[in-house]
Amino acid sequence: xxxxxxAYQNEYLPRGGTDVHAVLTVTATGDGADGGIARPSAIVLxxxxxxxxxxxxxxxxxxxxxxxxxxxxxDGVMFAIVSGSHYASSVFPSTARGLVASTPGSRVxxxxxxxxxxxxxxxxxxxxxxxxxxxxxxxxxxIRQAILLTDGSDExxxxxxxxxxxxxxTGVFQCDCRGIGTDWRVDELRLVASTLLGTLDxxxxxxxxxxxxxAMIQRxxxxxxxxxxxxxxxxxxxxxxxxxxxxxxxxxxxxxxxAVDERTRDVPTGTWGDESRDYHLLVVxxxxxxxxxxxxxxxxxxxxxxxxxxxxxxxVWTDDLATxxxxxxxxxxxxxxxxxxSAIADGLAxxxxxxxxxxxxxxxxxxxxxxxxxxxxxxxxxAGVVExxxxxxxxxxxxRDVDRADEMALETRxxxxxxAKADG
Amino acid sequence: MSLDLDLSCPACAxxxxxxxxxxxxxxxxxxxxxxxxxxxxxxxxxxxxGAVSDRGLVHRRNEDAVFVxxxxxxxxxxxxxxxxxxxxxxxxxxxxAASVGDALVEGAPxxxxxxxxxxxxxxxxxxxxxxxxxxxxxxxxxxxxxxxxTIGWAGDSRAYWVDAGGxxxxxxxxxxxxxxxxxxxxxxxxxxxxxxxxxxxxxxxADAPTAEAAVIAxxxxxxxxxxxxxxxxxxxxxxxxxxxxxxxxxxxxPAVAAALTRLALARxxxxxxxxxxxxxxxxxxxxxx
Numbered sequence: 001x002x003x004x005x006x007a008y009q010n011e012y013l014p015r016g017g018t019d020v021h022a023v024l025t026v027t028a029t030g031d032g033a034d035g036g037i038a039r040p041s042a043i044v045l046x047x048x049x050x051x052x053x054x055x056x057x058x059x060x061x062x063x064x065x066x067x068x069x070x071x072x073x074x075d076g077v078m079f080a081i082v083s084g085s086h087y088a089s090s091v092f093p094s095t096a097r098g099l100v101a102s103t104p105g106s107r108v109x110x111x112x113x114x115x116x117x118x119x120x121x122x123x124x125x126x127x128x129x130x131x132x133x134x135x136x137x138x139x140x141x142x143i144r145q146a147i148l149l150t151d152g153s154d155e156x157x158x159x160x161x162x163x164x165x166x167x168x169x170t171g172v173f174q175c176d177c178r179g180i181g182t183d184w185r186v187d188e189l190r191l192v193a194s195t196l197l198g199t200l201d202x203x204x205x206x207x208x209x210x211x212x213x214x215a216m217i218q219r220x221x222x223x224x225x226x227x228x229x230x231x232x233x234x235x236x237x238x239x240x241x242x243x244x245x246x247x248x249x250x251x252x253x254x255x256x257x258x259a260v261d262e263r264t265r266d267v268p269t270g271t272w273g274d275e276s277r278d279y280h281l282l283v284v285x286x287x288x289x290x291x292x293x294x295x296x297x298x299x300x301x302x303x304x305x306x307x308x309x310x311x312x313x314x315x316v317w318t319d320d321l322a323t324x325x326x327x328x329x330x331x332x333x334x335x336x337x338x339x340x341x342s343a344i345a346d347g348l349a350x351x352x353x354x355x356x357x358x359x360x361x362x363x364x365x366x367x368x369x370x371x372x373x374x375x376x377x378x379x380x381x382x383a384g385v386v387e388x389x390x391x392x393x394x395x396x397x398x399x400r401d402v403d404r405a406d407e408m409a410l411e412t413r414x415x416x417x418x419x420a421k422a423d424g
Numbered sequence: 425m426s427l428d429l430d431l432s433c434p435a436c437a438x439x440x441x442x443x444x445x446x447x448x449x450x451x452x453x454x455x456x457x458x459x460x461x462x463x464x465x466x467x468x469x470x471x472x473x474g475a476v477s478d479r480g481l482v483h484r485r486n487e488d489a490v491f492v493x494x495x496x497x498x499x500x501x502x503x504x505x506x507x508x509x510x511x512x513x514x515x516x517x518x519x520x521a522a523s524v525g526d527a528l529v530e531g532a533p534x535x536x537x538x539x540x541x542x543x544x545x546x547x548x549x550x551x552x553x554x555x556x557x558x559x560x561x562x563x564x565x566x567x568x569x570x571x572x573x574t575i576g577w578a579g580d581s582r583a584y585w586v587d588a589g590g591x592x593x594x595x596x597x598x599x600x601x602x603x604x605x606x607x608x609x610x611x612x613x614x615x616x617x618x619x620x621x622x623x624x625x626x627x628x629x630a631d632a633p634t635a636e637a638a639v640i641a642x643x644x645x646x647x648x649x650x651x652x653x654x655x656x657x658x659x660x661x662x663x664x665x666x667x668x669x670x671x672x673x674x675x676x677x678p679a680v681a682a683a684l685t686r687l688a689l690a691r692x693x694x695x696x697x698x699x700x701x702x703x704x705x706x707x708x709x710x711x712x713x
Contacts, residue, residue, distance in 0.1 A: 108642050
């Protein structure tokens with residue numbers, strides 16, 4: 001697997017300027033012919049089997065989805081299936097702990113075991129994660145991932161329990177989360193998915209689940225590199241104001257960074273397949289005299305402990321306003337995307353609090369930004385919550401009868417971004 | 425095999441109950457304990473289907489029963505284990521295996537066949553003295569039509585899929601130990617160590633809890649064998665040994681059934697041992713990926 005990191009920025013700052021923005025594009029490419037040894041995959045599928053899964057055929061659909069996922073497992077992938085209620089129980093392998101190698105026979109047996117799931121009990125997501133962690137912890141060399149499906153809020157344990165479990169899993173495995181129905185809580189699954197570097201989505205229609213699960217398994221098995229970190233160096237007296245992933249989804253990673261030394265910090269990025277991700281960095285530097293130049297940041301990709309690629313973020317002070325006021329198109333694009341996501345979050349929060357005027361303003365702004373940036377998927381989701389009168393001016397009316405699933409889909413997917421069109 | 429439940433006294437022809445040791449009319453011993461014909465039963469249908477049921481080395485009689493049949497491309501196998509705490513357990517298992525098997529051969533869906541077996545067991549005449557429970561047995565049944573396999577069960581008799589990759593349990597025991605583990609009350613090790621570990625929670629019999637039949641269907645992923653057995657086998661033969669013996673390409677299904685039984689007897693044979701083996705030929709390639 002080869003990695004490249006490239007910086008997009010306008011390095012020119014006006015006199016007294018301090019804010020250095022850059023968008024960093026990291027691209028991973030599979031080795032293909034020159035091969036390296038493929039990293040083994042270890043996957044735990046966590047299926048909610050709490051009592052509420054028995055309603056609306058949800059469990060039956062989850063079983064079908066799990067069957068589709070199991071069918072996708074390549075021979076040799078280590079896997080296990082855990083069902084979750086107010087505790088975790090082993091579905092497959094049935095008695096032993098740990099993981100089992102995928103073979104035609106083990107897949108048949110796993111599907112037979114999953115087919116016998118029954119819906120009963122409460123929901124304690126932290127305990128499910130604990131169970132997955134204990135299985136995956138023994139497979140350090142593998143690319144370790146979990147897929148978690150739930151339909152309810154984490155009612156059988158405290159928020160502290162959940163946070164402690166998530167913290168214990170950090171660095172052990174990556175976890176994609178899916179919420180089915182409308183009784184789960186976006187903030188809880190977002191905590192799990194974002195801390196454990198996975199994806200989050202709503203499954204509004206249970207019929208869609210099988211395809212989604214197959215795709216997740218395919219993606220999980222496509223991962224070839226684990227333990228990829230971005231190392232940020234910034235000079236003395238400079239401050240990393242934020243470091244966000246901005247594509248394919250928006251996620252503030254500033255708090256995920258761990259200090260390597262006084263000027264260097266590492267941000268974990270989880271596992272990589274053939275893919276590309278964008279990051280937005282803001283470094284605040286002490287102003288220098290006009291004509292001066294400095295290195296504002298150095299961004300290195302650390303793959304399995306070694307530097308795989310690096311890119312420089314510079315600052316140059318100038319009196320030429322035409323140069324210093326130009327905003328890099330990539331930076332402008334993602335600034336807009338971030339604004340769109342926060343307008344949606346603020347609008348939905350205001351709506352929930354009954355503050356209709358703020359909700360209307362924010363969701364109107366969101367409709368406007370979504371239109372400007374060609375974010376059609378978000379615009380469609382917005383249309384389920386507000387009636388868009390004029391997207392150009394951000395004029396919207398709140399809808400009275402909003403389908404809860406539409407609202408949750410908007411909340412869940414508001415952090416997805418579209419890539420900047422030009423290449424900088 | 426068919427249902428020929430003749431319980432009459434050989435001396436006076438008076439009607440007897442299934443759990444009568446002596447004729448209530450003339451006092452003649454009814455030979456309840458000496459059903460020598462069941463001490464060792466071997467059934468083979470060609471090289472692809474075979475079964476063995478053996479009394480074992482400790483028990484006085486064999487309360488397990490087995491049924492195998494083929495019709496066209498369809499193979500049917502049924503294994504039952506009479507519950508020792510129940511009256512006339514040997515009769516319960518015999519009539520259950522035969523009626524479930526007959527129903528499957530006639531094309532009944534698995535859940536209907538299990539229901540037929542349950543109904544038949546309830547017709548076994550017995551004397552409710554309080555010393556024993558109503559006649560009862562476990563069941564595990566297979567219908568394999570050359571493409572798809574359907575397995576139904578109640579209790580702790582098991583089905584395994586065995587291929588080059590190993591042996592895999594397809595059924596989940598209806599047992600106290602398994603339920604404790606599933607309920608999160610105990611670890612697997614603690615539950616297995618408990619005296620109640622093997623108490624079954626589902627069976628065929630008049631006092632059986634009503635529950636939805638446990639039925640699974642699957643398409644075998646390639647060449648392999650399906651093994652049905654009672655706890656007299658799986659308590660003594662580890663899953664790894666089972667995989668090794670069953671995945672012997674040179675041995676026929678009946679030879680494998682006999683080899684598994686010998687292994688259980690060599691390891692103590694403290695219970696009745698019953699095993700049925702059905703070959704699943706390869707050439708089912710579209711299902712392998």
